Amino acid sequence: MACITFVFLCSSLLFIAVKSRPATGPKVFDVQSYGAKGDGKTDNTNAFTKVWKDACAWNGRSRLVYIPKGTFYLGGVTFQGPCKGKISFFIEGTLLAPTNNDDIKKETWINFRYIDYLTVSGGGTINGQGKKSWLLNDCHKNDNCPKLATNMGFDFVKKSRIQGITSLNSKAGHLNFFFVDHFDISGVKITAPGHSPNTDGIKIGLSSNMQISNTHISTGDDCIAILSGNTNFDIYNVTCGPGHGISVGSLGKDKDERKVEGLRVKDTVFTGTTNGLRIKTWESPASSIVISNLVYENIQMINVENPIDINQKYCPYPPCQKLGESHIQIQDVTLKNIWGTSMTKVAVKLQCSKKFPCKDVKLVDINLTHKGIDGPAIAFCQNVEGSASGKMIPPHCLN
Numbered sequence: 277m278a279c280i281t282f283v284f285l286c287s288s289l290l291f292i293a294v295k296s297r298p299a300t301g302p303k304v305f306d307v308q309s310y311g312a313k314g315d316g317k318t319d320n321t322n323a324f325t326k327v328w329k330d331a332c333a334w335n336g337r338s339r340l341v342y343i344p345k346g347t348f349y350l351g352g353v354t355f356q357g358p359c360k361g362k363i364s365f366f367i368e369g370t371l372l373a374p375t376n377n378d379d380i381k382k383e384t385w386i387n388f389r390y391i392d393y394l395t396v397s398g399g400g401t402i403n404g405q406g407k408k409s410w411l412l413n414d415c416h417k418n419d420n421c422p423k424l425a426t427n428m429g430f431d432f433v434k435k436s437r438i439q440g441i442t443s444l445n446s447k448a449g450h451l452n453f454f455f456v457d458h459f460d461i462s463g464v465k466i467t468a469p470g471h472s473p474n475t476d477g478i479k480i481g482l483s484s485n486m487q488i489s490n491t492h493i494s495t496g497d498d499c500i501a502i503l504s505g506n507t508n509f510d511i512y513n514v515t516c517g518p519g520h521g522i523s524v525g526s527l528g529k530d531k532d533e534r535k536v537e538g539l540r541v542k543d544t545v546f547t548g549t550t551n552g553l554r555i556k557t558w559e560s561p562a563s564s565i566v567i568s569n570l571v572y573e574n575i576q577m578i579n580v581e582n583p584i585d586i587n588q589k590y591c592p593y594p595p596c597q598k599l600g601e602s603h604i605q606i607q608d609v610t611l612k613n614i615w616g617t618s619m620t621k622v623a624v625k626l627q628c629s630k631k632f633p634c635k636d637v638k639l640v641d642i643n644l645t646h647k648g649i650d651g652p653a654i655a656f657c658q659n660v661e662g663s664a665s666g667k668m669i670p671p672h673c674l675n
């Protein structure tokens with residue numbers, strides 16, 4: 277009706293809308309126009325490097341690097357900015373890594389660096405083909421173990437996102453974040469076998485204002501690892517398992533570490549993981565940072581070995597070097613509405629530093645049960661101060 281009355285106005289608005297559309301859509305850079313072939317064999321490293329260079333340097337508002345359906349074999353690549361505006365990396369097909377780690381020649385197979393307004397999406401898969409390299413991983417007994425490549429890394433990337441991408445069988449970690457700010461991870465799927473070594477799902481350092489949501493992670497190491505210098509994180513609707521849980525740390529070995537502050541984990545399910553919610557620091561005075569303001573809420577544990585695990589005597593491969601009590605201060609930790617089943621008797625472990633006892637740990641509505649010949653679940657406390665309220669299974673051990 278309104279349009280009949282204002283025919284002239286409506287049609288001219290429509291005209292403006294239609295006319296302005298091509299100017300706002302991104303310019304598409306198709307990898308195939310650069311000679312890339314999705315046949316699973318052709319080495320597309322040069323084609324991808326060139327397409328990125330042209331797209332990044334193109335003098336317009338918004339550009340999109342397009343990878344269609346197909347299997348694109350790709351060696352190690354670095355996609356570097358800054359670009360002249362927003363850039364999308366749109367993967368419909370599969371990117372296939374070299375089987376041999378030496379053919380990657382980089383720490384990270386696909387590395388994005390120094391970019392603002394990057395979107396990685398498209399529903400496609402990055403396949404790290406890690407199976408053969410996992411056999412080479414002997415890092416638990418050899419400090420000079422071969423350094424295997426991470427699937428995808430983001431360094432110095434801001435105001436950006438990755439969504440709707442699958443990361444498969446990485447040689448080492450799946451997604452690595454270093455010095456990123458305002459970054460959104462959603463609808464991502466991360467998959468590797470539970471026995472694959474050091475295949476952390478999402479590993480983050482020196483980053484801020486990150487969100488991880490609607491994501492499924494099954495892998496051989498931490499589902500999410502939050503390392504030194506991370507602030508303001510929101511994690512919700514994440515499923516983890518198999519894997520080693522959502523971890524802060526490990527920390528405490530390195531004197532240059534920075535604080536971890538402001539982590540919220542909500543609406544998350546752990547299934548068959550070795551750990552659930554975990555904070556791990558080494559027995560060393562090297563680092564004296566604070567880990568604070570952590571909230572874990574609405575979390576289900578299904579057959580998790582160690583559902584709640586604050587461990588300031590972290591030692592994954594004994595014997596570990598013990599250089600003294602941890603000097604890391606853990607404080608302001610809320611664990612609220614956490615329920616399910618523990619595979620071991622100690623369902624709640626709060627083992628803090630004697631020199632720097634944990635402060636202000638709040639337990640609210642915990643219901644973690646254990647069935648075994650060793651009896652029902654228990655909580656274990658050491659050097660921890662806090663409070664408990666609501667239902668409490670197992671009974672808490674705070675004082």
Ligand SMILES: *[C@@H]1O[C@H](CO)[C@@H](O)[C@H](O)[C@H]1NC(C)=O
Nearest residue numbers: 463489490491492513514515
């Ligand atoms: C939670 O994440 C899954 C993907 O892992 C998605 O299918 C589901 O829709 C999400 N739920 C909500 C409420 O967003």
Ligand SMILES: *[C@@H]1O[C@H](CO)[C@@H](O)[C@H](O)[C@H]1NC(C)=O
Nearest residue numbers: 615616617643644645667669
């Ligand atoms: C705790 O969880 C169990 C199932 O795991 C349930 O049977 C029980 O009623 C719950 N207890 C409380 C107090 O909610």
